[in-house]
Amino acid sequence: MLDHAPPASPPPGDARVTPMMAQYVEIKAANPDSLLFYRMGDFYELFFEDAEIASRTLGIVLTRRGKHQGQDIPMCGVPVERADDYLQRLIAAGHRVAVCEQTEDPAEAKKRGAKSVVRRDVVRLVTPGTITEEALLEPARANVLLALARRRLSDEAFCYGLAALDISTGRFLVSETDEAGLATEIARIEPREIILPDAVHEDPRLAALWRDARAAVTPVAREGLDPASAERRIRDYFGVATLDAFGSFGRAEVAAAGLALFYVERTQLGARPPLSPPARAGASAALAIDAATRANLELTRTLAGERAGSLLAAIDRTVTPAGGRLLAERLAGPLTDPGAIARRADAVALLVAEADLRDGLRRGLKSAPDLARALTRLALGRGGPRDLAAIRDGLFAAFEVGASLLLWGALPPELAGAAEALARLDRALPEALAGALADDLPLLKRDGGFVRAGYDPSLDELRTLQTDSRKVIAALQARYAAETGCRTLRIKHNHMLGYFVEVPQAAGEEFLRGPHKETFVHRQTMADAMRFSTVELGGLEARIASAAERALAIELAAFDELTARAIGASQGINAAADALAEIDIAAALAELAAEGGWSRPVVDASLAFRIEGGRHPVVEAALRRDGVAFIANDCDLSGEERKGGRIALITGPNMGGKSTYLRQNALIVVLAQMGSFVPARAAHIGAVDRLFSRVGAADDLARGRSTFMVEMVETAAILNQATARSLVILDEIGRGTATFDGLSIAWSAVEHLHGVNRCRALFATHFHELTRLAERLDRLANATLKVAEWNGEVVFLHEVVPGVADRSYGIQVARLAGLPPAVIERARTILSELERGDRERPAARIDDLPLFAAAPRPAPSPPAPKADPLREAVAALDPDEMTPREALDALYRLKAAAKGG
Ligand SMILES: Nc1ncnc2c1ncn2[C@@H]1O[C@H](COP(=O)(O)OP(=O)(O)OP(=O)(O)O)[C@@H](O)[C@H]1O
CATH class of the missing domain: 3.40.1170.10 (DNA repair protein MutS, domain I)
Known part of the structure; x- marks a missing residue:
């Protein structure tokens, strides 16, 4: 380096x-x-x-x-x-x-x-993945260190273990995946730092993963990473004889968790953050969303990398940082098990129905500081008095929230579990903290003054001594002034001299000679003043200094004692922190649902996909700010187990709302499966196993891929991986290349989705030719976005209806976008020419039409050359696009035409 x-x-x-x-x-x-x-x-x-x-x-x-x-x-x-x-x-x-x-x-x-x-x-x-300071952390974002390990399954295949550890809160989750799923898991976890064995880092097949990671990547040498020592390290850290109590883990998971702890020890050098024991994240139970889909759908951040404008920002109504972090985690990893989804939704449903309970809980939660992060700082010796206060306030809020839930009585299991964790808390700790901590707290413990008066009699005594000493000094100053007749005599303090007497130069000269010589010992001569010390003052100073020192020592001892008590209670505190975050999420999602009139989706094991009156939460919120209403739309892709899901092929004008419609249905799945209500009148969704989207075009020049290449790589991933339980969103694939290539690729991709993947899919396209597929594919239906024309203007109605778009209105949109009128005029001319050509010679290649014939305006058009049908017919041929049979036919046609001419 x-x-x-x-x-x-x-x-x-x-x-x-x-x-x-x-x-x-x-x-x-x-x-x-x-x-x-x-x-x-x-x-x-x-x-x-x-x-x-x-x-x-x-x-x-x-x-x-x-x-x-x-x-x-x-x-x-x-x-x-x-x-x-x-x-x-x-x-x-x-x-x-x-x-x-x-x-x-x-x-x-x-x-x-x-x-x-x-x-x-x-x-x-x-390091990025191991920070704990408040100033270094984002409150509502987890700070995850991801440790990776792998185990060979066969000559070719590996199993990967992932341990995601947030040291700042102690959250510790492990999961396992194969090589194909690795990128998806990393995208779900969104780590700040990845640590991995050298061998994995250097594997050429994975090089792109590390190169493109948004995280710091830290390879570590092999030593100390064998499975046995990994397990020992975990057992030692948590003081258990076996890992069985924490669940059953794969060997790669154990190795990854051990590596995470190895790195904690290496970076914290002896300090031990209070971590929760590792728990299985259950990767198989999470809705798989690959990195491209995640980015396209702008789940937790926009394509530009901002949180504002993402789905997360639009739905976040949490009132605590821990709730915010858990919301992001749930949004990044929705579930697939209908039972687990229903349990979460039950909690939301109760709080949608009971507005008063919800309001009360949210009021209580608002006063809860970040318990987990404060506790970690204390445990690492980086805490201050305000972290103790955070524990105090967080635990009091926990009592209040827990009590209002328990008062309610019959609770759904998620909330009941959280309420029980809160009920188990011991009141003694927060009460001790309340008794000990002053109202105004310094940031650093070494500044002192954070222990409340009345907490410790010896501290009070020392403080009185300090205040009294100041009074004694004031009295001494008055006495010295009277005795020496120098009214401007002052007693002052600095670091060099400690306490000293300061008098003007002239008086000082007197002191050196006169009767006061015995009392005042000269220390310093300034430009216009002199400084002296006295025996009395020295004695006082010693008393004051030692009182301050002893007072601070008492305060620090109290701090250490209270900190030790908090650390001793860390398991309960962390459990309370988790419970508060869960309650916060349920209440926040309920608030969101109540605010937006969202409904509870039915999620089951069928292949249903029926959304009534669905909306796009981010676009809707943006339109609402401009006072524009969002048009709700239905979507039905329900299929049957035997046959597979349905495909909706959507054509429609530019700006009609195709992308919005596609995405909103994908987002409704994400919301439903994370346990939220959804922005729809009603929704019935057969749990989706994988969500894929290929939306919009993005260059990936850093990786040396063109727009079209990126598009094809993503499309390949979908066609290779989507199952009958998947939901696929494809927006305008094939538009990045020549028209006929694009059309053919789009055509065969739809056929593959229908016949092989058999997934539920939404496919938006400007290739109107594709709509004819509905005649051949029984589970494919055409839909379009309605437009009206009014006074020659196009009006987008944003309403999805069965059928086919008659045109794309691209030129109208171009005009709205402000293209120069001359360009628009010229485009209209070319379009009508093309449309005429298309009617007359439907097989002609668009590329061969005189699209780009120079037409400088306002120069008059040159006289049209005399038509030569034979030359035109030859020009219309494209040998590269023809089968041998078509070429032979064309040759015969030309020969006949030449004869006829
Ligand atoms: N359902 C709706 N209700 C109200 N406005 C909508 C709706 N859907 C889309 N819009 C508005 O129309 C704009 C364009 O929508 P969108 O990007 O989905 O169109 P598109 O058909 O995909 O366009 P293109 O083909 O040009 O990509 C949105 O930004 C939004 O303002």
């Missing part, structure tokens, strides 16, 4: 290397892949290439400090107080940071000799 990296250790006896630099070089050599934050006083300093990277990334000044082996050492520094801010920016830019602290007092180092260097050690590695 370093071009001009310092050597691992300086050459022995090299006088040009200072002892400090030697220490730096040694620590840096042990952490070659991280930027080293090297603590020096109130700064973290960076040297060499680290300094250059940091100064570029952070926009801070690059300076030089001394020389190393005869060369200037580039350096830059960040103040410790603001380190979080800089860390955040470095992590966001994809760097890792090793934080190196002084591990002894400088005074200690001095004892070893004047030239000895203060001992320093890396106390922590900060």
Whole structure:
């Protein structure tokens, strides 16, 4: 990583290397892949290439400090107080940071000799997937570290284990997949950092996965990753004799979970975040949505990568950060088991029906801070008084929420389970916290003042002593002023002198000579003042300082004791945090359903797909802001087990609403299967196993793929993988190439979906020729979007009706978009010519028509050349497109024409 990296250790006896630099070089050599934050006083300093990277990334000044082996050492520094801010920016830019602290007092180092260097050690590695600080985390987004491991099944095949760990909350889920499903699983998990064995990282078949990951990818060497040590590591971490209590895991899952813990130990260096035991995410129970479909449907972020404008942003009514994170997780991984889906929907249904209960719960939840993240910071020794307060407030909110649920009585199982977890909480901890913590809390514990008056009598006594001492000092100042006759005498304090007496220069001269010489000992002469100390003042100072020191020690002890109690209760606290998040989601989805008039879908094991009055939640919200109503549309793709699902082939004008209609039906599936109500009057959905979409066109030039290539790769994935239980959304496939190639591909793709995949599908196209497929394919029906023409203007009605579009209205849309009138006029002329040509010679190739004949306006059109039917007929032929039989026929026709001419 370093071009001009310092050597691992300086050459022995090299006088040009200072002892400090030697220490730096040694620590840096042990952490070659991280930027080293090297603590020096109130700064973290960076040297060499680290300094250059940091100064570029952070926009801070690059300076030089001394020389190393005869060369200037580039350096830059960040103040410790603001380190979080800089860390955040470095992590966001994809760097890792090793934080190196002084591990002894400088005074200690001095004892070893004047030239000895203060001992320093890396106390922590900060990486994108292992951060815990509030300032570094997004509240409503999980921060997932994904560990991968694999196990060979045969010569060719591997099984992959995935462990998704959010250290900031302790959530720890494992799953297993084959190679084909790996990309889909990673897309579902959306990790910030991926760690994986070197061998997996270097596998050429997977190279694209790591190259395209939106996460930092960290390969680790093989040692310590064997299955036995992985299992031992998990058992040790959770203090259990066997993993059976946590469920049954595959060997690849165990290896992945072990690797995750290995990385936690490596980055946290001894500190142990309170993790939940690993649980199976059950990949087979999740609706599979590949990365392209996820991106196309803009589930958790838009194509531009923003949260705003995504489905998640449109449906998020949660009031707690943990609820927000769980909502994103559920949206990313909807279920397939109708029973599990119904259990979630039962909770939502109760809270839709009971508005008062819902409001009460949401009010209670709003005051609940982020319990899980506060607890983790405390456990890692990075917590402050406000984290203790978060535990206090979170637990009180938990009691309130739990009590209102329990009062309700008969609850659906999901809510009953959550209420029970809350009822099990011990009131003693939050009460102790409430008794101990003051109203206004400092950010850092070392600032003191966070323990409430009355909590500890000895602390109160010391505080009184401190306040009293100040009074005593004030009295002393008055007495000295009276005794010396110097009315401007002041007692002041600074770090150098401690408490001292300050008088104007002239009075000071008196003090040095006169009767006060005995009392006032000269310390300092300023420009216009003199400073003295006295024995009395020294005694007072010692008392005040020791009182402050002892008071802080008592406060820190109280902090440690309360923190230990919170950590001791971490299992219950984490369970409460999970319960609150579940209640938040149920209430939030109920709020959303009530607000938008959404209905509860029926999800079962059939192949039904019947949506009545469906809407697109994101487009609807956008239109509502402009005061425009969304037109609801039905969709029926229901099939039978024996035959498979139905296909709707949708033609319609540009801007008619085809894409919106396609996507809304896919989004309704996602919402229904995550346990939500749906934006429709009614919906009956046979649980979908995989959702595919190929919508819009996106270049992927970074991967060296053209628009058309991307389109074909995605279409191939669909045709190869969709099952009879899948839902497929295809929007305008084949438009990225020549018309006839595109039409033929679209045609055969529909036939394949109908005959082989037999899935439920929506297929939008501008190839009107495809509508004739309905005559041959029994489970395919045509639908179109209605338009009206009014005063020569096209009006989009956005209503889906059975039938076929008569035209695309592309030119009208082009005019609405503001194409110059001359271009529109010319396009109309060409269109009518083309349509005439099409009527007269339906087989003619569009490419061969005089589409692009130069027509500079307003120059008069040149006189039409004399028609030569034979030449035209030859021009209309395309040998590449003809079968031998067609070519022979054409030859005979030409011969006949020549004879006739
Ligand atoms: N059901 C609807 N009700 C009201 N407005 C709608 C509806 N559907 C679509 N629209 C509006 O029409 C616009 C165009 O819709 P959409 O992109 O779905 O059209 P399209 O037929 O796919 O167009 P193209 O063929 O040009 O891609 C949307 O941005 C929205 O404003």
